[in-house]
Amino acid sequence: MEIKILKEIRRFVATSLGNQHEETGVIYFSEPLVGYASWDDPLFQAYKNSIGEFHLTPREIFAAAFDNQRVAGGTVICWILPISERARQSNRLQEQWPGREWALTRYFGEEFNCELRRHMVEYITGLGHQAVAPTLSDIFQSFSETPVGFASNWSERHAAYAAGLGTFSMNDAFISEAGIAVRMGSVITDLKLLPTLRKEQNYQANCLNCNACISRCPVGAITTNGHDKIKCRTYLFSEESVQLAEKYGGQKTAGCGLCQTRVPCEFKNPRRKTEAS
């Protein structure tokens, strides 16, 4: 069943028209990576301490979605959508604002990611189980002022970490085997799948601490002390960003993500040993 779910996610991404921008022909995402975490993984409870009580466990989200039905347990299915070479290339050339294809991927690619979330809920329902996509559910919320700054009550990165898909980095972002230039998603289901083994003990193990992302940030939001979410967010949602999104034919804001391109972790885990070494 683990392979069947993996194949369905990959099939959907490879064959859906939604994974391509009509006007430019840019494909948003290449082949996804998939991982599984058990609801009973103690990490989800631990997140209530490291993030805050407001961060929900898979069991709490499932109970809210299905009227407190009591079920024995289940799985968090997580995926990594690697941003395509063409979209990454458009950002590599930039110093101040994101490239057009990158910005289009941020907006329309995320719409496709939502399509994938809805598709996987339907697919699992078709297998005779129940499923909910946390970030599309009624219970999903973002908070601007928490002890850990701007945060939501379901973090796709923390779920992916639990599902063995990679680690965090010194700039907060998640480095998978396909690198840091990715988008991520998850669904919670009562279908029981074999959890993916977490290889790393340190939650920032995949980061080289090379500081290359520091010099990529146009507003100094990354320092050796980490990532300043307020500086980053202010830039991402600035008036210039809104205007650029309009010029590019995107919507809302253009985003940024310069720290995710032209860096050693852009499209691979920089700590991964090559076969020869």
Ligand code: B12
């Ligand atoms: C709020 C938000 C933001 C905010 C704040 C970011 C933040 N760090 O919280 C702002 C607006 C600044 C932002 C910026 C960006 N974002 Co954003 N954002 C989100 C959102 C909606 C929620 C994140 C959240 O609530 N996290 C929870 C908080 C608590 O996480 P945290 O502070 O990073 O957690 C730290 C601690 O927990 C710490 N930690 C301490 N001890 C321990 C111990 C253990 C065991 C562990 C595991 C961790 C841990 O590790 C973390 C990193 O330091 C998610 C979507 C989602 N629902 O997940 C997307 C998301 C995180 N963003 C994403 C992206 C792509 C971006 C941008 C590139 C924007 C763009 N496309 O142009 C930039 C990148 C900036 C950066 N360097 O991270 C991607 C992640 C890609 C990646 N490789 O990580 C996500 C997952 C969206 C998606 N669906 O793909 N984002």
Ligand code: SF4
């Ligand atoms: S550029 Fe270097 S320091 Fe920054 S996240 Fe990537 S590996 Fe870590």
Ligand code: SF4
């Ligand atoms: S996404 Fe945020 S942290 Fe990354 S380069 Fe842009 S402003 Fe800096």
